[in-house]
Amino acid sequence: MLWSLPVNNPWLIFCLLFSVLTPGWSIEKTWIDILHGTLVNQQELLKDLSQSRIIYLGEVHTLKTHHKAQLDILRLLYSRGVPLALALESLDAQDQKLVNQFAEGHLSFEQFAKLIQWQKKWPNYLDYRPLCLFAQKHRIPIIGIDIQPSIPSKIARSGYSSLTEKEKKLYPLPSLSPLYKNFLTPFLAVHSFMDDKRIAHAIEAQRVREAFMAKQIMNFLESPLGIHRTVCVVTGEIHVRYGLGIPQFSRRYPQRLILFGSKEPIKLTPKELQASKKIDLSHQKFSFIRSPVADYFEVIQE
Template identity: 35%
Template sequence: MRRWGRGGLAVLLAVIVVARCCFGHDLIVRVSDRRNVSFGEMMKDLARARVIYAGENHDDPEHHLLQLRIIRELHRAGLPLAIGMEMFTAADQKELDRWVEGKTGLAEFRAFYLRNWTLPWSLYGDILLFARDNRIPLIGLNVPRQITRKVAATGFASLTPEERRMLPPAVTCDVDSAYMAMIRRSFSNHDANPRTFKNFCEAQMLWNKAMAYHLAEFVRKNPRRTVVVITGGGHALRGGMPAQAVKENPALAGRVVLPDPVIPPGSITPADGDYLWISH
């Protein structure tokens, strides 16, 4: 995939320097033309999308504040919303529905959250409370962690018929060169263990394909809702979950918002995402 040349990088870096001096704490770069845009300009564009993929580094509180700002603004604009979350599985849907309907207390739901996701409640609590307080549906997108761990260890072919229930029929490590490079970087950052790169890649693709499948199923049943997808930056990259969602439904290409440092400012292209959001 073609990356920006030296001239393009110089333009982007100059935009970053000027924006940090003159536009306050947040810098939003529209990747298509490398221009700094306001939050309002970005939101006008996002409001036209069927799906907004809002990437994150899971443990960065700033990234979750940015996600919540997007959700709040879309809600304020009167759009019927849903929030898709990597942090919950499709099997969790009844519990998510009970929370949004106000049938589950805070202490009980916090315990449920912590059984699904190991990071502190404080990182996602404001998003989950906003969804409950405004009756915004939450969508469990993921598959059980033990399934992806098994695929990472022994490959997709090792799954039993029961384990494949509610999963895509086939998973292969078939991605474009840019996304393959990202998966290789991720693999190299993991501790050495017996699993092969092929199995690791299949596990990542299972994650992307399954989340795309569950997203597409929700949109099919709820065609009028705009969905904000909360997921790790590696999945939010256009070559990740969005590419798989397009295979399920071309209307799910959506918009991709990536916060720094999910991807280095000098290397992002329109093939990766639509907006780069740098805070503070």
């Protein structure tokens, strides 16, 4: 540990440290242990991560700096001899047979992407190419964890009650706490077409999706291939912040949550801008959440 702050609120520590780490600082790869309010070096970070079974690597999907940081973590853990697996939100679980063929070297990235129609499902799929190629090269298993798109789409349109009994058995809806609803609502309200009913349906869809993704991770960890591995889960940070999404369903395994900083601007398409509205996503808006936003945060110096 390099130094500590006499502040008891971990989220406040995060905000303070994020605000003071300016380009004038010469610190490279600065990791913040949010639980303790300390700066840790790379070796301290990796020592802790190496003892986990699940490492959530949150991202803003379109930020290239986030994808680079994720690959850095994967490389560092691999170099320490940690037996790894890579789980991607951007890959559907229903495509796992093809995912396995790629991971085992039987398909090129281009062949694989074409077969699963990845560009159609995930427009920035090329951002995941370096991660996938690294895993393929080093025989790291890759897991597709996302649900088939038709299910969350159906729930988002008409609510969970619109699913058939068979679908409900396959895709159960866990309980929705007020804390979870209050966290997620502002992020959904950014869409101009969202009213209270649509937000309620979207929250159900998100919860079903997160529970499904967690199940895929847990199933792998309990399989012969995964029983001794650590899974690096690459997913949107909204699914893991404060441990309220996917991590809630995987707590029986030691897990860590990492978020990344970036100076890279988030770019919206004209269509996305037209469908969005300004909302309050300030610190105060989420001050009701008492748990830390993550275990570690990386401030990226560019």
